[in-house]
Amino acid sequence: MSKPLFLGIDGGGTKCRARLRNVDGALLGEGTGGPSNIRLDPDLVWTSILTACREALAQAGLKEDDLKGIHAGMGAAGAGQASAVERLLSRAHPFASFAIETDAHTAWLGAFGGGDGAILILGTGSCGYGGVNGQCRYVGGWGFEISDEGSGASIGRELLRRCIWAHDGRAPATPLSDALLAEFNNDLEALIDWVGAARPSDYARYAPLVLEHAGRRDPLGIALMKDAGDGASRIAMRLLELGAPSLCLFGGLSEPLKPWLPPPIQQAIVQPKADALDGAILLGRSASSRRQP
Amino acid sequence: MSKPLFLGIDGGGTKCRARLRNVDGALLGEGTGGPSNIRLDPDLVWTSILTACREALAQAGLKEDDLKGIHAGMGAAGAGQASAVERLLSRAHPFASFAIETDAHTAWLGAFGGGDGAILILGTGSCGYGGVNGQCRYVGGWGFEISDEGSGASIGRELLRRCIWAHDGRAPATPLSDALLAEFNNDLEALIDWVGAARPSDYARYAPLVLEHAGRRDPLGIALMKDAGDGASRIAMRLLELGAPSLCLFGGLSEPLKPWLPPPIQQAIVQPKADALDGAILLGRSASSRRQP
Numbered sequence: 001m002s003k004p005l006f007l008g009i010d011g012g013g014t015k016c017r018a019r020l021r022n023v024d025g026a027l028l029g030e031g032t033g034g035p036s037n038i039r040l041d042p043d044l045v046w047t048s049i050l051t052a053c054r055e056a057l058a059q060a061g062l063k064e065d066d067l068k069g070i071h072a073g074m075g076a077a078g079a080g081q082a083s084a085v086e087r088l089l090s091r092a093h094p095f096a097s098f099a100i101e102t103d104a105h106t107a108w109l110g111a112f113g114g115g116d117g118a119i120l121i122l123g124t125g126s127c128g129y130g131g132v133n134g135q136c137r138y139v140g141g142w143g144f145e146i147s148d149e150g151s152g153a154s155i156g157r158e159l160l161r162r163c164i165w166a167h168d169g170r171a172p173a174t175p176l177s178d179a180l181l182a183e184f185n186n187d188l189e190a191l192i193d194w195v196g197a198a199r200p201s202d203y204a205r206y207a208p209l210v211l212e213h214a215g216r217r218d219p220l221g222i223a224l225m226k227d228a229g230d231g232a233s234r235i236a237m238r239l240l241e242l243g244a245p246s247l248c249l250f251g252g253l254s255e256p257l258k259p260w261l262p263p264p265i266q267q268a269i270v271q272p273k274a275d276a277l278d279g280a281i282l283l284g285r286s287a288s289s290r291r292q293p
Numbered sequence: 294m295s296k297p298l299f300l301g302i303d304g305g306g307t308k309c310r311a312r313l314r315n316v317d318g319a320l321l322g323e324g325t326g327g328p329s330n331i332r333l334d335p336d337l338v339w340t341s342i343l344t345a346c347r348e349a350l351a352q353a354g355l356k357e358d359d360l361k362g363i364h365a366g367m368g369a370a371g372a373g374q375a376s377a378v379e380r381l382l383s384r385a386h387p388f389a390s391f392a393i394e395t396d397a398h399t400a401w402l403g404a405f406g407g408g409d410g411a412i413l414i415l416g417t418g419s420c421g422y423g424g425v426n427g428q429c430r431y432v433g434g435w436g437f438e439i440s441d442e443g444s445g446a447s448i449g450r451e452l453l454r455r456c457i458w459a460h461d462g463r464a465p466a467t468p469l470s471d472a473l474l475a476e477f478n479n480d481l482e483a484l485i486d487w488v489g490a491a492r493p494s495d496y497a498r499y500a501p502l503v504l505e506h507a508g509r510r511d512p513l514g515i516a517l518m519k520d521a522g523d524g525a526s527r528i529a530m531r532l533l534e535l536g537a538p539s540l541c542l543f544g545g546l547s548e549p550l551k552p553w554l555p556p557p558i559q560q561a562i563v564q565p566k567a568d569a570l571d572g573a574i575l576l577g578r579s580a581s582s583r584r585q586p
Contacts, residue, residue, distance in 0.1 A: 139461045142481060145488050146454045161439045168432045170531045188435060195438050238463045 004071055004096070004288065007056065008280030009049055010103065011036035011076035016045075018052035019277040020060050020070070028062075031055025038088045038100075039078035046091050049074070067094040073284025074099070075106025075276050080138075099287030103276060104129040105136065110279025111248040111272035114286070118244035119272075120236055123251030124204040126151035128235040132243035139242075140235045144200040149231025152204030152253050158224055159206050160195065164188065166220070174220040176213035180206070211256050228253075229260030236265045246270040297364055297389070297581065300349065301573030302342055303396065304329035304369035309338075311345035312570040313353050313363070321355075324348025331381045331393075332371035339384050342367070360387040366577025367391070368399025368569050373431075392580030396569060397422040398429065403572025404541040404565035407579070411537035412565075413529055416544030417497040419444035421528040425536035432535075433528045437493040442524025445497030445546050451517055452499050453488065457481065459513070467513040469506035473499070504549050521546075522553030529558045539563040 003023045010017045016036035020028040033051035035044065057066060072095040078084045079102040088100070101109075108119045108129050118130030125148045127141025144153050159180060164170075166177035167188055184191040194202075214221030236247055247268045249258060258266060296316045303310045309329035313321040326344035328337065350359060365388040371377045372395040381393070394402075401412045401422050411423030418441045420434025437446050452473060459470035460481055477484040487495075507514030529540055540561045542551060551559060 139463065140457075142457055142485055143488070146450060147457055157439060164433075164435055164440055165527070168528075168531060169534070170432065170527050192435055195436070234458070234463045235461075238461060242462070 002069060005060075005062075005066075005069060006281045006284050006288075007053060007070050007072040007095070008106075008277040008282075008284065009036075009052065009072060009074035009076075010106065010277050010280055011038060011045070011049065011074055011079075012103065013037040013077055016048040016052045017277060018049070018056045019281065020056040020062075021278075021281055029056035029059030031057075031059070037077040038084045039081060042087050042091050045088060050094075064094075068096055070095050071097045071284045071288035072099070073101075073106070073280040073282065073287060075101055075103040075109075075280045075283065077103050079103070097284070097288045099283050101283055102129075104138070104141070106279035106283055107248075107250055107272075107276040108136070108279065109282045110274040110276050111250075113273050114282060116244060117246050117248065117270075118236075118239035118242075119248045119250055120232065120239065120254070121251045122150055122152075122232060122249060122253040122257050124152050124201050126154070126232065126235065126251075128239050130239040130242055130244040137242070139238045144203075148200075149234065150228045150253075150257060151200075152207035153200035154203075154231065155210050155224055155228050155253075156203030156206035158227060159210055159220075160191065160203070162220055162224065164191075172219070174213070174218050175216070176210065176218040176220045179209065179213070207253060225257075225260050229257060232257055233261050233265055236261065236268075240265070240268055248272045295362060298353075298355075298359075298362060299574045299577050299581075300346060300363050300365040300388070301399075301570040301575075301577060302329075302345065302365060302367035302369075303399065303569050303573055304331060304338070304342065304367055304371075305396065306330040306370055309341040309345045310570060311342070311349045312574065313349040313355075314571075314574055322349035322352030324350075324352070330370040331377045332374060335380050335384050338381060343387075357387075361389055363388050364390045364577045364581035365392070366399070366573040366575065366580060367393045368396040368402075368573045368576065369393060370396050372396070390577070390581045392576050394576055395422075397431070397434070399572035399576055400541075400543055400565075400569040401429070401572065402575045403567040403569050404543075406566050407575060409537060410539050410541065410563075411529075411532035411535075412541045412543055413525065413532065413547070414544045415443055415445075415525060415542060415546040415550050417445050417494050419447070419525065419528065419544075421532050423532040423535055423537040430535070432531045437496075441493075442527065443521045443546070443550060444493075445500035446493035447496075447524065448503050448517055448521050448546075449496030449499035451520060452503055452513075453484065453496070455513055455517065457484075465512070467506075467511050468509070469503065469511040469513045472502065472506070500546060518550075518553050522550060525550055526554050526558055529554065529561075533558070533561055541565045 006021050008019045016033035018031045031052040033048035036048040116132045121127045128139035163177045163180045166173045210224050214225040299314050301312045309326035311324045324345040326341035329341040409425045414420045421432035456470045456473045458464035459466045503517050507518040
């Protein structure tokens with residue numbers, strides 16, 4: 001009998017990635033597929049997963065039939081929703097075993113190899129996740145409307161609010177508020193129409209503008225970055241208070257937001273041991289070993 | 294020829310009210326109709342308006358045919374949107390003249406009789422509006438998502454955000470956060486499902502809970518009311534800075550929020566001279582006199 005192989009899958013809203021390693025950890029192949037947030041249609045998600053897997057298999061010189069000897073682990077956006085996981089698992093999988101967890105969990109598994117630690121994702125949304133003594137929990141990450149402090153979407157939304165203040169004369173105009181309002185020809189009706197159709201990713205596209213102006217000491221830019229840093233810190237503080245000895249940051253805003261965190265939090269930040277795909281491989285390995293004692 | 298009559302109409306999202314006065318200001322009749330936010334279907338809105346008008350006419354002993362001798366003024370929710378006004382006016386009106394403005398404008402007209410002053414509406418949403426030397430302008434009131442500070446909807450949404458903090462351990466639990474989370478059986482998934490379908494009026498229904506707990510010195514309740522007071526103050530400060538000598542408060546939250554405003558703002562608050570219906574009558578009178586010099 002051949003030695004087992006391990007496949008890690010990272011399922012996101014825009015693409016799916018897969019990585020294949022042997023039992024010694026050697027890299028055999030990688031692949032990419034389409035959207036695989038598991039809240040999407042399960043047939044679409046499985047097509048994306050299998051596209052990524054087949055590419056990884058082909059690089060390793062393996063065939064479709066070899067899937068049944070592979071233990072797979074997947075970290076997926078949307079996997080916090082039990083009904084979405086059930087929907088995905090209503091289709092038969094082709095692997096020797098298949099374990100699924102949230103993308104936060106596999107990012108954490110990769111970052112700390114399953115040991116104590118916490119991660120803070122700062123992107124369009126934000127989410128904290130930590131594991132101590134095998135106990136894992138979320139801090140934040142409950143969505144744009146009433147959570148996701150420190151995220152790009154929150155920064156963008158607050159920028160628009162403050163620009164209305166500047167337009168009304170409730171707050172001084174700054175180069176940042178002038179720049180934003182100019183994008184809407186200083187017409188609040190146009191801005192409000194935009195808001196009516198805006199999604200979190202639309203708001204998040206204004207985060208770079210805020211960063212750029214904050215870097216030039218724009219008072220509004222500095223106030224918004226300070227607020228975002230405070231929101232992110234509140235999540236980080238709680239993760240560390242729960243016993244995580246250190247913290248890994250992920251997401252497009254993690255580098256720019258890091259200097260806005262208080263020094264004692266910055267000092268707790270470490271580089272991840274491995275990425276979320278290797279976390280997914282670790283998930284698949286542990287699940288297979290638990291099932292074959 | 295008989296002396297002219299004046300009709301004031303107040304068009305809101307749930308009902309329409311009408312009031313008829315003669316040229317000397319004597320009250321002749323009042324009536325009520327259905328929904329008349331003018332963003333709604335114009336046939337529905339006109340049905341609501343005419344139902345309210347006919348009731349007022351009947352009280353005055355007048356007939357349908359007398360409408361053509363009446364000068365009407367209407368303050369309407371939705372009238373800030375030019376396309377909604379156009380849609381309403383695409384149907385012929387039965388009056389001698391018909392003038393329409395926003396409900397904020399007629400509330401201001403009634404409160405100050407057209408003289409200098411400002412109003413601050415604090416209800417489900419919030420909006421400031423002031424007139425100085427005949428120049429009127431809005432401060433705030435651009436909607437729930439990125440404006441409406443100090444409103445019931447903003448208070449409710451911020452309550453939910455802070456209760457997530459308490460649930461996560463990012464902030465201390467208080468009797469208020471305990472009470473709110475208990476409504477969702479301490480299940481954040483259930484809370485987030487609720488948020489997914491919540492409208493501003495749904496969030497605003499939590500404002501009384503916040504007020505009640507703030508009254509008992511709940512730290513979270515006090516923090517939320519202080520924030521709401523700060524948001525409302527920022528609007529009021531700007532209205533006064535623009536030259537309004539005094540301020541009238543309107544809306545269900547105006548009484549409870551008043552003590553949370555800084556004393557110099559409280560001292561600028563006066564009682565309105567008349568209500569929005571009499572403001573609408575004033576609108577109808579001025580429009581008719583401008584048209585018949």
